[in-house]
Amino acid sequence: MNTFDWLKRAEEAQPGSGTTTELLEERVIDALRTVFDPEIPVNIYDLGLVYGLDVDEAEGRVGIRMTLTAPGCPVAQTFPATVEDAVFSVSGVNDVHVELVWDPPWSRDQMSDAARLQLGML
Template sequence: MDPFNWLKRAEAAQPGCGAATERLEERVIDALHTVFDPEIPVNIYDLGLVYSLDVDEAEGRVEVRMTLTAPGCPVAQTFPATVEDAVFSVSGVNDVHVALVWDPPWSRERMSDAARLQLGML
Protein backbone atom coordinates (compact mmCIF):
# COMPACT_ATOMS: atom_id res chain seq x y z
CA MET A 1 0.00 0.00 0.00
CA ASP A 2 1.31 3.42 -1.01
CA PRO A 3 1.02 5.86 1.92
CA PHE A 4 1.02 8.79 -0.53
CA ASN A 5 -1.73 7.41 -2.77
CA TRP A 6 -4.20 10.04 -1.51
CA LEU A 7 -1.76 12.79 -2.53
CA LYS A 8 -1.33 11.37 -6.03
CA ARG A 9 -5.10 11.18 -6.48
CA ALA A 10 -5.54 14.75 -5.23
CA GLU A 11 -2.85 16.05 -7.62
CA ALA A 12 -4.35 14.17 -10.57
CA ALA A 13 -7.77 15.67 -9.84
CA GLN A 14 -6.46 19.23 -10.00
CA PRO A 15 -6.30 20.75 -13.48
CA GLY A 16 -2.85 21.93 -14.46
CA CYS A 17 -0.94 19.67 -12.07
CA GLY A 18 1.73 18.09 -14.21
CA ALA A 19 1.99 17.43 -17.90
CA ALA A 20 0.13 14.12 -17.65
CA THR A 21 -3.07 15.74 -16.42
CA GLU A 22 -2.95 19.00 -18.38
CA ARG A 23 -4.88 19.02 -21.62
CA LEU A 24 -2.78 19.28 -24.75
CA GLU A 25 -4.28 22.67 -25.59
CA GLU A 26 -3.18 24.06 -22.23
CA ARG A 27 0.35 22.76 -22.76
CA VAL A 28 0.45 24.29 -26.25
CA ILE A 29 -0.68 27.66 -24.85
CA ASP A 30 2.05 27.38 -22.21
CA ALA A 31 4.57 26.85 -25.03
CA LEU A 32 3.22 29.86 -26.94
CA HIS A 33 3.80 31.93 -23.81
CA THR A 34 7.53 31.22 -24.25
CA VAL A 35 7.71 32.75 -27.74
CA PHE A 36 8.33 36.49 -27.71
CA ASP A 37 7.80 39.09 -30.38
CA PRO A 38 11.24 40.19 -31.58
CA GLU A 39 10.43 43.90 -31.20
CA ILE A 40 8.09 43.97 -28.21
CA PRO A 41 9.10 42.23 -24.96
CA VAL A 42 5.77 40.35 -24.64
CA ASN A 43 4.94 36.78 -25.59
CA ILE A 44 2.93 36.26 -28.77
CA TYR A 45 -0.09 34.79 -26.97
CA ASP A 46 -0.61 37.75 -24.62
CA LEU A 47 0.24 40.15 -27.42
CA GLY A 48 -2.79 38.80 -29.29
CA LEU A 49 -0.85 37.55 -32.29
CA VAL A 50 -2.44 34.10 -32.07
CA TYR A 51 -5.84 34.38 -33.75
CA SER A 52 -6.90 30.76 -33.41
CA LEU A 53 -5.64 27.49 -32.07
CA ASP A 54 -7.11 24.19 -33.22
CA VAL A 55 -5.89 21.20 -31.21
CA ASP A 56 -6.79 17.60 -31.98
CA GLU A 57 -5.72 15.92 -28.76
CA ALA A 58 -6.32 12.38 -30.03
CA GLU A 59 -4.10 12.85 -33.09
CA GLY A 60 -1.65 15.29 -31.52
CA ARG A 61 -2.29 17.73 -34.35
CA VAL A 62 -2.11 21.50 -33.77
CA GLU A 63 -3.05 24.28 -36.17
CA VAL A 64 -2.16 27.86 -35.32
CA ARG A 65 -3.49 30.92 -37.16
CA MET A 66 -1.44 33.93 -36.22
CA THR A 67 -0.28 37.31 -37.41
CA LEU A 68 2.53 39.73 -36.76
CA THR A 69 2.32 43.30 -35.57
CA ALA A 70 3.02 44.58 -39.09
CA PRO A 71 3.10 42.98 -42.55
CA GLY A 72 6.57 44.41 -43.14
CA CYS A 73 7.96 42.72 -40.04
CA PRO A 74 11.51 41.55 -40.83
CA VAL A 75 10.89 38.10 -39.30
CA ALA A 76 7.76 37.36 -41.33
CA GLN A 77 9.55 34.61 -43.27
CA THR A 78 11.16 32.87 -40.29
CA PHE A 79 8.87 33.49 -37.32
CA PRO A 80 6.25 30.82 -38.16
CA ALA A 81 9.04 28.20 -37.94
CA THR A 82 10.00 29.56 -34.51
CA VAL A 83 6.39 29.14 -33.35
CA GLU A 84 6.22 25.68 -34.92
CA ASP A 85 9.36 24.59 -33.07
CA ALA A 86 7.94 25.78 -29.74
CA VAL A 87 4.70 23.87 -30.29
CA PHE A 88 6.54 20.74 -31.48
CA SER A 89 8.44 20.74 -28.18
CA VAL A 90 5.19 19.97 -26.33
CA SER A 91 4.73 16.37 -25.28
CA GLY A 92 1.90 14.77 -27.26
CA VAL A 93 2.24 17.01 -30.35
CA ASN A 94 2.83 15.02 -33.53
CA ASP A 95 1.99 17.54 -36.24
CA VAL A 96 2.01 21.35 -36.32
CA HIS A 97 0.87 23.80 -38.97
CA VAL A 98 1.35 27.53 -38.47
CA ALA A 99 -0.49 29.82 -40.88
CA LEU A 100 0.51 33.46 -41.02
CA VAL A 101 -2.52 35.64 -41.81
CA TRP A 102 -2.95 39.39 -42.21
CA ASP A 103 -6.72 39.70 -41.98
CA PRO A 104 -7.87 41.06 -39.68
CA PRO A 105 -4.87 43.30 -39.10
CA TRP A 106 -3.39 43.15 -35.61
CA SER A 107 -4.19 46.03 -33.28
CA ARG A 108 -3.37 46.86 -29.67
CA GLU A 109 -6.94 45.96 -28.67
CA ARG A 110 -6.02 42.28 -29.12
CA MET A 111 -3.49 42.45 -26.27
CA SER A 112 -4.31 40.83 -22.93
CA ASP A 113 -4.46 42.94 -19.78
CA ALA A 114 -1.23 41.25 -18.68
CA ALA A 115 0.51 42.48 -21.85
CA ARG A 116 -0.86 45.98 -21.43
CA LEU A 117 0.29 46.03 -17.82
CA GLN A 118 3.73 44.76 -18.79
CA LEU A 119 4.05 47.54 -21.36
CA GLY A 120 2.70 50.23 -19.02
CA MET A 121 -0.49 50.71 -21.03
CA LEU A 122 -2.96 50.17 -18.14
Protein backbone atom coordinates in the same frame (compact mmCIF):
# COMPACT_ATOMS: atom_id res chain seq x y z
CA MET B 1 1.21 23.92 -8.03
CA ASN B 2 0.98 21.66 -5.01
CA THR B 3 0.95 17.85 -5.08
CA PHE B 4 -2.84 17.67 -4.80
CA ASP B 5 -3.29 19.93 -7.85
CA TRP B 6 -0.78 17.88 -9.83
CA LEU B 7 -2.55 14.61 -8.96
CA LYS B 8 -5.94 16.08 -9.81
CA ARG B 9 -4.69 17.20 -13.26
CA ALA B 10 -3.12 13.79 -13.83
CA GLU B 11 -6.43 12.09 -13.02
CA GLU B 12 -8.32 14.47 -15.31
CA ALA B 13 -5.96 13.60 -18.15
CA GLN B 14 -6.86 9.90 -18.03
CA PRO B 15 -8.45 8.60 -21.25
CA GLY B 16 -12.20 8.94 -21.33
CA SER B 17 -12.30 11.85 -18.88
CA GLY B 18 -13.09 14.36 -21.62
CA THR B 19 -10.47 16.85 -20.44
CA THR B 20 -7.34 15.63 -22.25
CA THR B 21 -7.85 18.00 -25.20
CA GLU B 22 -8.19 20.93 -22.84
CA LEU B 23 -5.00 19.93 -21.08
CA LEU B 24 -3.11 19.58 -24.38
CA GLU B 25 -4.46 22.96 -25.44
CA GLU B 26 -3.28 24.46 -22.14
CA ARG B 27 0.19 23.00 -22.69
CA VAL B 28 0.26 24.38 -26.24
CA ILE B 29 -0.72 27.82 -24.93
CA ASP B 30 2.03 27.56 -22.32
CA ALA B 31 4.50 26.82 -25.14
CA LEU B 32 3.21 29.78 -27.16
CA ARG B 33 3.83 31.96 -24.15
CA THR B 34 7.55 31.10 -24.37
CA VAL B 35 7.79 32.71 -27.82
CA PHE B 36 8.32 36.46 -27.73
CA ASP B 37 7.74 39.06 -30.39
CA PRO B 38 11.14 40.20 -31.66
CA GLU B 39 10.30 43.90 -31.26
CA ILE B 40 7.91 44.01 -28.29
CA PRO B 41 9.01 42.21 -25.10
CA VAL B 42 5.73 40.28 -24.70
CA ASN B 43 4.89 36.71 -25.66
CA ILE B 44 2.91 36.18 -28.85
CA TYR B 45 -0.13 34.70 -27.11
CA ASP B 46 -0.72 37.60 -24.71
CA LEU B 47 0.20 40.06 -27.42
CA GLY B 48 -2.83 38.80 -29.33
CA LEU B 49 -0.92 37.53 -32.35
CA VAL B 50 -2.57 34.09 -32.19
CA TYR B 51 -5.94 34.36 -33.93
CA GLY B 52 -6.88 30.70 -33.93
CA LEU B 53 -5.78 27.51 -32.21
CA ASP B 54 -7.11 24.10 -33.25
CA VAL B 55 -5.98 21.11 -31.21
CA ASP B 56 -6.75 17.51 -32.19
CA GLU B 57 -5.82 15.42 -29.15
CA ALA B 58 -6.38 12.05 -30.85
CA GLU B 59 -4.00 12.80 -33.72
CA GLY B 60 -1.69 15.16 -31.84
CA ARG B 61 -2.24 17.84 -34.47
CA VAL B 62 -2.12 21.55 -33.77
CA GLY B 63 -3.16 24.25 -36.22
CA ILE B 64 -2.32 27.86 -35.49
CA ARG B 65 -3.56 30.97 -37.30
CA MET B 66 -1.47 33.93 -36.33
CA THR B 67 -0.26 37.29 -37.46
CA LEU B 68 2.63 39.62 -36.76
CA THR B 69 2.52 43.19 -35.53
CA ALA B 70 3.25 44.49 -39.03
CA PRO B 71 3.23 42.91 -42.51
CA GLY B 72 6.74 44.25 -43.14
CA CYS B 73 8.11 42.52 -40.05
CA PRO B 74 11.64 41.30 -40.87
CA VAL B 75 11.01 37.89 -39.27
CA ALA B 76 7.88 37.12 -41.32
CA GLN B 77 9.69 34.39 -43.26
CA THR B 78 11.25 32.63 -40.27
CA PHE B 79 8.93 33.28 -37.33
CA PRO B 80 6.33 30.58 -38.17
CA ALA B 81 9.09 27.96 -37.88
CA THR B 82 10.07 29.38 -34.48
CA VAL B 83 6.46 28.98 -33.33
CA GLU B 84 6.26 25.46 -34.78
CA ASP B 85 9.43 24.44 -32.92
CA ALA B 86 8.05 25.70 -29.61
CA VAL B 87 4.77 23.81 -30.05
CA PHE B 88 6.51 20.63 -31.25
CA SER B 89 8.27 20.55 -27.88
CA VAL B 90 4.90 19.86 -26.17
CA SER B 91 4.33 16.24 -25.18
CA GLY B 92 1.57 14.71 -27.28
CA VAL B 93 2.04 17.00 -30.29
CA ASN B 94 2.89 15.13 -33.50
CA ASP B 95 2.12 17.71 -36.16
CA VAL B 96 2.05 21.51 -36.17
CA HIS B 97 0.91 23.83 -38.92
CA VAL B 98 1.30 27.59 -38.56
CA GLU B 99 -0.61 29.80 -40.97
CA LEU B 100 0.48 33.42 -41.10
CA VAL B 101 -2.46 35.73 -41.87
CA TRP B 102 -2.73 39.50 -42.23
CA ASP B 103 -6.48 39.96 -41.98
CA PRO B 104 -7.58 41.34 -39.68
CA PRO B 105 -4.53 43.47 -39.09
CA TRP B 106 -3.11 43.28 -35.58
CA SER B 107 -3.85 46.16 -33.24
CA ARG B 108 -3.12 46.94 -29.60
CA ASP B 109 -6.76 46.14 -28.81
CA GLN B 110 -5.94 42.43 -29.18
CA MET B 111 -3.46 42.42 -26.30
CA SER B 112 -4.40 40.75 -23.03
CA ASP B 113 -4.58 42.78 -19.84
CA ALA B 114 -1.38 41.01 -18.74
CA ALA B 115 0.42 42.31 -21.84
CA ARG B 116 -0.92 45.82 -21.34
CA LEU B 117 0.19 45.76 -17.73
CA GLN B 118 3.64 44.48 -18.71
CA LEU B 119 3.99 47.34 -21.20
CA GLY B 120 2.67 49.95 -18.74
CA MET B 121 -0.50 50.56 -20.73
CA LEU B 122 -2.95 49.94 -17.85
